[in-house]
Amino acid sequence: MTALEGDGYLRAVTFTDHKSGASERRPIANLFLMIGAEPNTEWLDGRLTLDAKGFVQTGKGEDGKALASPFATTRAGVFAVGDVRSGSVKRVASGVGEGPVVVQAIHQFLNPGVA
Incomplete structure (x- = not known):
């Protein structure tokens, strides 16, 4: 363009x-611009599980079992939301909505056993 x-x-x-x-x-x-259409995640390769297109896989462990949060990655304490997440709908509103939701999972990770 x-x-x-x-x-x-x-x-x-x-x-x-x-x-x-x-x-x-x-x-x-x-x-309409799709800035997140190509993930900039090369630096995560070997550190987190990425899908074939380079998006961060969340919600399932390496064994395929569900993790505590749909935004949790295969590395404990690391979460991904928005366009970078594999399976996300790549829309601003979705990314904005996922941010506040993941905060609860982060609090639970940092403070286990606290409701």
């Missing part, structure tokens, strides 16, 4: 192939 055109509203988008240099302008009225 190399250009957005409009007059207060989006009217067109120009796409350019970076290899060939060819450009194509298309009439488009709406644009």
